[in-house]
Amino acid sequence: MPSSRIDLHAHSVASDGTDTPAEVVYAARAAGLDVLALTDHDTTRGWVAAEEAARHTGLGLVRGLEMSCQRGGRSVHLLGYLIDPTDETLLGEIEHARTSRQTRMHRMVDALAADGIPITMAQVSAHLGPDATLGRPHLADALVAARVVPDRATAFADLLHNESPYYVSHYAVDPARAVRLVRAAGGVPVLAHPFTVTRGRALPTDLIEELVDAGLAGIEVHHRDHDRDGVRRALHLALAHDLIVTGSSDYHGAGKPNRLGEHTTPPASLARIVERAGGVEYIAPAP
Numbered sequence: 121m122p123s124s125r126i127d128l129h130a131h132s133v134a135s136d137g138t139d140t141p142a143e144v145v146y147a148a149r150a151a152g153l154d155v156l157a158l159t160d161h162d163t164t165r166g167w168v169a170a171e172e173a174a175r176h177t178g179l180g181l182v183r184g185l186e187m188s189c190q191r192g193g194r195s196v197h198l199l200g201y202l203i204d205p206t207d208e209t210l211l212g213e214i215e216h217a218r219t220s221r222q223t224r225m226h227r228m229v230d231a232l233a234a235d236g237i238p239i240t241m242a243q244v245s246a247h248l249g250p251d252a253t254l255g256r257p258h259l260a261d262a263l264v265a266a267r268v269v270p271d272r273a274t275a276f277a278d279l280l281h282n283e284s285p286y287y288v289s290h291y292a293v294d295p296a297r298a299v300r301l302v303r304a305a306g307g308v309p310v311l312a313h314p315f316t317v318t319r320g321r322a323l324p325t326d327l328i329e330e331l332v333d334a335g336l337a338g339i340e341v342h343h344r345d346h347d348r349d350g351v352r353r354a355l356h357l358a359l360a361h362d363l364i365v366t367g368s369s370d371y372h373g374a375g376k377p378n379r380l381g382e383h384t385t386p387p388a389s390l391a392r393i394v395e396r397a398g399g400v401e402y403i404a405p406a407p
């Protein structure tokens with residue numbers, strides 16, 4: 121399928137997107153995509169519903185996740201495609217992250233409340249899908265509902281950004297360990313948006329090269345958080361280390377402006393991912 125349209129990074133209510141996994145699949149179909157990867161933060165809980173919708177609609181589906189990682193206070197996001205969802209070590213690691221996200225949310229809510237910003241854990245939980253991975257976007261939604269801020273973007277800009285006094289970090293696995301865990305679970309590790317300009321800092325080259333040595337298979341090149349220089353740097357690294365080049369929307373439903381298919385992955389890159397994977401089956405699009 122040389123002309124197929126492939127978007128390899130999207131979120132549902134299983135983490136901090138606003139569409140159910142089935143709705144993400146239907147929306148991908150409606151957007152004219154042939155293949156979508158569902159990559160919720162630190163969870164595979166959306167997979168079953170997404171698979172059902174994919175088989176129903178004929179959309180190709182790459183089951184994956186996006187692991188929150190941290191090195192020296194720096195946040196790193198790792199996409200893990202086609203992993204075995206029953207792998208004990210990987211499951212233990214993402215469960216640890218999810219538990220820590222609960223504790224951290226309590227602390228952020230307490231800090232806001234102590235400063236007179238009226239918000240409770242119950243209000244935050246009201247914006248959370250069943251078993252969803254709890255994140256700052258849910259807190260942002262609660263602040264919007266409480267009319268503290270007009271929208272998610274303002275919530276992040278004013279109150280929830282990484283340098284905010286209300287920001288609390290959560291446990292996150294070391295990125296090199298995460299790369300090895302994804303590989304050990306039969307998955308294909310791809311570094312997400314390494315040169316993000318709009319938030320956080322770009323990753324240093326020596327860290328990326330360390331991840332390559334640990335078994336990194338690919339790098340997200342085409343992403344709205346990359347400016348032209350970021351795209352160039354990512355492509356350069358891909359060429360230098362024979363990494364698989366991907367592109368994606370990082371769709372979050374109504375939670376972010378990102379639209380499905382706004383950036384896509386070349387079919388040859390998807391073929392390389394599928395070829396390397398051994399954790400869970402790739403669901404090819406219906407002919």
Ligand code: AMP
Binds near residue numbers: 136188256272276277
């Ligand atoms: P957390 O993992 O809980 O620390 O929250 C980080 C998540 O918040 C990211 O993965 C994004 O999905 C989301 N996010 C970060 N910055 C913004 C923003 N300015 N507007 C909306 N969502 C954001």
Ligand code: ZN
Binds near residue numbers: 135136161372
């Ligand atoms: Zn997110």
Ligand code: FE
Binds near residue numbers: 186197312313
């Ligand atoms: Fe990310």
Ligand code: FE
Binds near residue numbers: 131
């Ligand atoms: Fe993402």
